[in-house]
Amino acid sequence: MPSHLFADRPAPQPPEREAVDALIDRTRLLRGDVDAVRRDTSVLDDDDPQLRWQRALCELAVHQLDDLGEHLGQLRDGIAGPSACGTADTSARTPSEPPTGSLLSRVGSAEWNLLTDEVSWSDELYQIFGREPGAGALSLDELPSVLLAEDQPLLTSMVTDCLVDGRPMDGEFRILLPDGTMRTLHMMGEPVLDADGCTASMWAVLRDVSRLRRSQHAAGRTQDTLRRQEHMARAEHRMAVQLQEAVLPPWHGSLPISGREASGLDVAAHYLPSGASDLIGGDWYDALPLPDGRTLLSVGDLTGHGISATSAMAMLLGALRGMAVAGVDPGAVMGHLNQLIECSAQPALGSAVCCRFDPATGTLVWAQAGHPAPLLFRNGVGRPLPTPDGVLLGAASGVVYEQEQVALLPGDVLVLHTDGLTRLSDRGAGPDMLLELAPRFAQARTAQDCVRIVVEELGSAERLDDACVVVARVAA
Structure with a gap:
């Protein structure tokens, strides 16, 4: 143009x-x-x-x-015309066919002469508007008729400002082609003044x-x-955190209510979030003084993350506490938790350890469901407890969970944990990572000191899953 x-x-x-x-x-x-x-x-x-x-x-x-x-x-x-710019031949294209190819096939020019009412459109502009050249160009009065109704005031304002106030035009509007196709056009232009400074015509470039x-x-x-x-x-993360904080006990040190003398245990615990996910998992830990003077210790891990896993964890933990308070043995507790998962609206898989400590006899009775065995540390040496039979919660129906009994001595340290604690991306899995800490546990004065040692050694940001650790130290 x-x-x-x-x-x-x-x-x-x-x-x-x-x-x-x-x-x-x-x-x-x-x-x-x-x-x-x-x-x-x-x-x-x-x-x-x-x-x-x-x-x-x-x-x-x-x-x-x-x-x-x-x-x-x-x-x-x-821009000396289509031949000079190498514009593709548009004669074979129908008016409603969208312009393709070079930019020039999507840019057209127009001039509206205010003195003669003559309108001049480039060939490209006819293609953009989907009009046959024989139908003639649209005048400024006719142009709004092809615009969407909500865009017509914008065009009217642009043209008025250009013709009356001499302002350049720069705006976008949408047009409807005869076949119903909608296109968005960007219009730029300005008034052309005669020798006396009056507006003689208006020119514009319209781009699809x-x-x-x-x-x-x-x-x-x-x-x-x-x-x-x-x-x-x-x-979801915020709700899962709030639910987890409401369910998991915030304590460390001597057990609440009964105290060290009554429970015979110094207990501390810690939750370690995953370094690979922002969502809270279904891990839990618990220590609960029971009405008969004994103490419940448990850890567990449900599959999944977020609200669903955290709410299922809260349900299981509540059921576990209720059965423990009622005096149900650890093996039977695991069987009932397995049935509970089977009956849930959203079945899942989980692992768990349930321990019951009697300070009067110094005995620990425990059962497990596909979970790492508790580790017993005595005189600077650690070992896993003998593992009773038990499959993952939710894996099979009618499972009988066995339980084992072990005698604990004053000064013994018992460590319960979920498997996420020892599954790090740059280290081997298994309890050996914790057993190597036995000499340091022997020097620790409290259960909280032992937890601090675990976190220092294994609290890596490269953790693949959430983890919990519970340390119970038998009072001397």
């Missing part, structure tokens, strides 16, 4: 061709890099909103770099930015989805 000039403006000088060529080369290189990233993200999981958002941003960046490169090519070559806006909307939608999911994840 020939450039229109204000009467009092000097003609602009074209930029140096070499400088524009250098910008075009840099734009092409950047476009290639972004396109490579886009191809990499296209093979990733579409169910991940983070990846969808990244891919949408790459698509948007590629479209914008394509347009930038074509703009620079247009700046370098000048539909593809670009669709890419922007796609990026925005995926980002909104990602934000909503992140908000929901934060809310």
Whole structure:
């Protein structure tokens, strides 16, 4: 489109061709890099909103770099009409067919002469509006009729400001083609003044930015989805933490209520969150003085994370405490917990250890369901307790859980833990990691000192799963 000039403006000088060529080369290189990233993200999981958002941003960046490169090519070559710019032949395309190919096929020009009422449209503009050239160009009065109703006031304001106040136009509106297709156009223009400074005509460049806006909307939608999911994840994490804190006892040191003398145990515990997940797991620990003077010790781990796992953990822990208070033996407790999981609306798998300590006799009775055995430390040496039979909770019906009995001596240290404590990404699994701490436990004065030693040695941020540890030290 020939450039229109204000009467009092000097003609602009074209930029140096070499400088524009250098910008075009840099734009092409950047476009290639972004396109490579886009191809990499296209093979990733579409169910991940983070990846969808990244891919949408790459698509948007590629479209914008394509347009930038074509703009620079247009700046370098000048706009002397379709033949000079290498515009593709549009004669074979139907009016309703969307413009494709180079940027120039998506950019058209128009001039409305206020003195003669003559309207001049470029061939590209007819294609953009889906009109046959024989139908004629739209006048300024007719132009709003093809816009969406909500966009018509914007166009009217732009034209009025341009013609009356001499302001440049710069805005976007949406049009409806005869076949019902909607396009988004970006319109830029300004008034053309005669020798007396009066507005003689108005010219404009209209660009079809539909593809670009669709890419922007796609990026925005995926980002909104990602934000909503992140908000929901934060809310779930907060609720899971609050539920866990409400259920798990916040104590350390002598057991509450009964005290060291009554329970015969000095108890401390610690929860270690996973370094690989922001969600709280289904791990639990507990120590409960029972009405008959004995003490319940338990740890367990349910599959899953978040509210579902934490609520299921709270249900099991409540049932376990109730049965222990009622005097049910540890083996029978495991059997009832297995039945409870089977009857739950959301079945899961879990492992657990249930111990009952009698300070009068110094005996510990315990049962397990697919869980690491408690570790007994005595005189600087540690060993796992003999393991009674027991399968994972929820793994089978009608399971009978056996129980074992062991005598504890003053000064003994008993360590109960979930398997997440010894499953680190850079170390071997198993109880040996804890058994190596036996000499240090022998020097510790309290159960809390023992827990502190465990956390110092195994509280790595590289933990693959949540973990709990309970240390019970028999009073001397």
